[in-house]
Amino acid sequence: MRSLILSSVARIFFAIMLAGSVWVLLRGHNEPGGGFIGGLVGAAGFATLALAAGVEAARRTLVLHPVVVMGLGLFLAFVSGIPGILTDASFLTHQWGTLAGVKLSTTIVFDVGVYLVVVGGVLSFMFRLYAEDAR
């Protein structure tokens, strides 16, 4: 699909959607939002790019292979559960604390993990489907 309008605004859309996805991810801490829905928005951003500029360009922008992104996310989610084992011997018991006035918790690590798993998972399908289409 070659559309001048789409290909010229795709980069802008991509940037907005990616920023929006991170906002949704962080908003999920106290309000509706979170890693899953944020990941979907982020993946949609990459999908827009793939539609406009081709799958190869989108792959280059992602830098990492989608499966690696998925692995990274799964690993982060796994790591976020470890502190629970150390404190009261149960996996995924989340820890909360304050460091220099910033509220921190292990749930945000888990959420980022979910975000990455969703981005990687959706894109590994999406890139394949788009590439098939172009053939």
Next chain:
Amino acid sequence: MTLIYALAIAAYVGCGLYMMLSRHAVRMILGLTLLTNGAIFLIFLSGRVGTTTPPVIPQGAEALAADAANALPQALVLTAIVIGFALTSFAVALVLEAHRSLGTLDVREMRDAERLGAPDPSPATSVKTHG
């Protein structure tokens, strides 16, 4: 209300089952999606439709309001939606691949797995009913 809701679920599941009976792979996926949605609505219904008070403990309070909604169904439904989404996208990718490499979406004509190591190795066993 519950009856209308139940009838809607029945319609979903009925349509889904009918689509599943099709020989066309894409229709089967659509049928599976409808069936999944029927199941999801059913979970929602089993949590009882009623109060609209959100199951969130208000600031300063120690416990939920007595008439708060059941929080569990939405967690179950969300998990089921996510899983359904993943499986549907996998199935779509699989069907696309099948269309590309087997050249058909009619399950009657998909006999490659059957032919692999079949007791009767003659390719005449493949049934072509039309064309």
Next chain:
Amino acid sequence: MADASTLLVLWPVLIPIATAALTALLWSSPVAQRRVGLASLALLLVASLALTMEVMHEGVIAKQFGAWDAPFGISFVADPLSAAMIAISGILAFAVGIFALGDIKERHERAGFHPLFHGLMAGVNGAFLTGDIFNLYVWFEVMLITTLGLLVVQRGKAQIDGALKYAAMNLFGTILFLIAVALLYGATGTLNMADLARILPQMEMSPGLTASALLFLAAFGIKAGVFPLFFWLPASYHTAPIAIAALFAGLLTKVGVYAAFRVFTLMFEMEGGALREIVAVVAAMTMITGVFGAAVQWNVRRILSFHIISQIGYMLMGLAIATPVAIAGAVFYIVHHIIVKANLFLLAGAIKHAAGTDDLRKAGGLLRSHPWLAVLFLIPALSLAGLPPLSGFWAKFLVIDASLREEVWWLAAVALAVGALTLFSMSKIWMEAFWKKPALVRATPRTVPVAFVVPIALLGAVTLTIGLFADPFVEYARTATAVLVDPTDYIAAVFPGDAPVRTVETEVPVIAIEGAVE
């Protein structure tokens, strides 16, 4: 930490999940994936055996995710049955991991073999350990999606065709499972299995609960490959690379059987009359169709695929009779069968490698060229057919003995006849592949790689051990059955404070933690 030992319940799931993540991170280097994968499988084996030892000494162990008390959090429970399944699947995964070194090519690894393999192990172990029925559904889906991925790591026409047929039937099965869970939740207001075990016996069987029970039976039936829901199995299993097929043959259908045992002992009573009759007829038909399906086949893998089905019938037989003796026999049967069936698939790979084909009509002469392979084949083959003193004999003996005690003569007769026909199938492979003169004799026989021989010998040794020293294993199966039949220990482990039984009317869930997504 006081209760560090209960952490053992988590490792059989956490190790494969972490490995799946790591191998995905190492996407660009199959060699590194292979090393990490093998190390993790060794670790998984140790963790699984440690869990089993702990359960043998301490009884049922339970663990709550995120330290949320049951029934609000997700429980992980290791009772003797699930611990045994974990140990056996740990052994099997290790053996398959070694076999994969010789069997899985780099193109399979580039298609994601390692992350999918470990993801599947996480799903299988999660299904064995979870104490929450909705969580069981989630693990089923984890298994399903990794299985589909593994079916198409070899991208051929037959593989895609097989995967499509697998997907159609199994996706349908999981939807039935989901509907059953929804009905159960609607009737009881809880999803924790131990909680259900307390509540359900006090409830009348309402139409909703009956529908739920039947849907569970159908869903697990599809997963286990029972008559008449087995068609996906012989349509897909023979298309996958042999290491993957062995893993599927050993574990997947048995997860369905395990789930059926869990649900129909802990939650629903089998004494309900009609349900027993249905399961008994299904068991008999499964045995018969499986063994006759195998009889007409000439391809080793297809013969073995059909035998999975017929063997599932024996396990269901135990569930149908439902006396403690019968269930103990079935538990023993499952453990024996996982090892033997996977070993036979690995042997099919070795036969294919040595003979250059897995069509029995073209193979032959392996007794002369690979005598030790013939010996290694005889162990699981005769065990599958149920010849003494191998493990299969005791398994069949226990199940048939239980049906005779309950005077279910016809079921015992079917089981004996099917056993004889199994022997026919195994001797067919023996005669054609090993005994018969080959159509064309090779000057130098093809050597079978060490990576093939080691796991085959390992699994053969396990079969021999179970057969020759059957007593402790039978005793263990009795212990496992005791917990299944009388779930007091199971409930006590999940509810240490012995919380009062909640009635449906007053139940208001305070906080729900379910699933890993928000």
